[in-house]
Amino acid sequence: METSTEHARFNMIQQQIRPWGVLDDRVLDVMGELLREAFVPDAYRGLAYADIEIPIGAESSMLAPKLVGRMLQALQVQPGDKALEIGTGTGYVAACLRNLGARVISVEIDPALAAEATARLTALKVKSVDVREADGLASAIPGGPYNVIAITGSMPTDDDLPRFQEQLAVGGRLCCFLGTEPVMQCVLVTRESKDAFRREALLETSVPPLRNVVEPETFEL
Template sequence: MSIDYAKARENMVEQQVRPWDVLDARVLETIASVPRETFVPEALRALAYADTALPLGHGEAMMKPVLQGRALQALLPQAEESVLEIGTGSGYLTACLATLAREVVSIERHPDLAEAARARITAQGIGNVRIETADALSWDNTQQFDAICVGGAVETLPPRFLEWLKPGGRIFAVQGRSPAMEATLVHREVNGARTESLFETDLPYLAGAAPQPAFAL
């Protein structure tokens, strides 16, 4: 049975994303136009628009559509802005960010995921994305960005992420200890950082950013 992906995409926007308070017109238009099914592994295409995270290999997963929608709305990249994405994964959120922003640099620690995402983004005719194979916690970078999207949870935000942010910029990051994590928008201001709490959620940790296990005596 063939799936009407256009209809599935429309249903995802109207039944999942919009009811979860994603109401920005540019974000909804982007989610309605980027074909999510082309960014998921072939065996999982039938689940491309389901309200669930999808495995990508290496223990990585593609975020649920509602979480991706909330991340896009929180960051709200503008047409003249540069965005850093930490954790390319499937490349789907990368493509959405690229639709909204001037340029996107995305880093992915697994070479095969980075390569597959590059191919998918090229196939969509998106030309304002650069995907680098690197680990965010050791990446040698001097560029600063208007917005940063962190694709995995962190116990606390690594200071180097803030250094990559232009003054006045913002980071979307899920912080805390599972299962009681909080999605946050961290603003870089003149006298430091201000953290805005958005909603509660639970997300797998970014590699190397999980809490140290506590040893009971």
């Protein structure tokens, strides 16, 4: 007999993720099977499958499920891919990447979030995810080049984008959020050759910024 949680997970797929253009069966299967509630702070467990961003502390939040789905679909994760995630949060996106077949290095600047994500992933026996406490904006993350890079916080400009693009393998895909409130773009970057990158705007949205990101200068008249 289907439980209320299983029903909520089914509704998340059918009513939130599919209508947002996520039709990749592998992505739908992974998100339909992974226990999202296991990655949500206890105070918000009842909202694990709601169409909202969930606060997780440290001025961070979990991306809404439909946004995770669009990101995963755009990244076209293949078994054996080497994936880098900037902004581990609770570990949910890292687990999705792993269940799509990637070997994952996930970087989290907040020590408490990094420790909690590691504990969750260990408890769920999610292997081949290496959570590292670090500032992903400070320098290149050892272990590259990467086939997939997922940046789960926003950057106000594309000034920081080249440092991530250079960590991509040729043929690699990067998904990030660029811009400032109230409207940002979810962007897919593909490295087509050593020196050539193709950029595609996927959708408009709004997500919290990465910590330590350089804010654009504002001018007052």
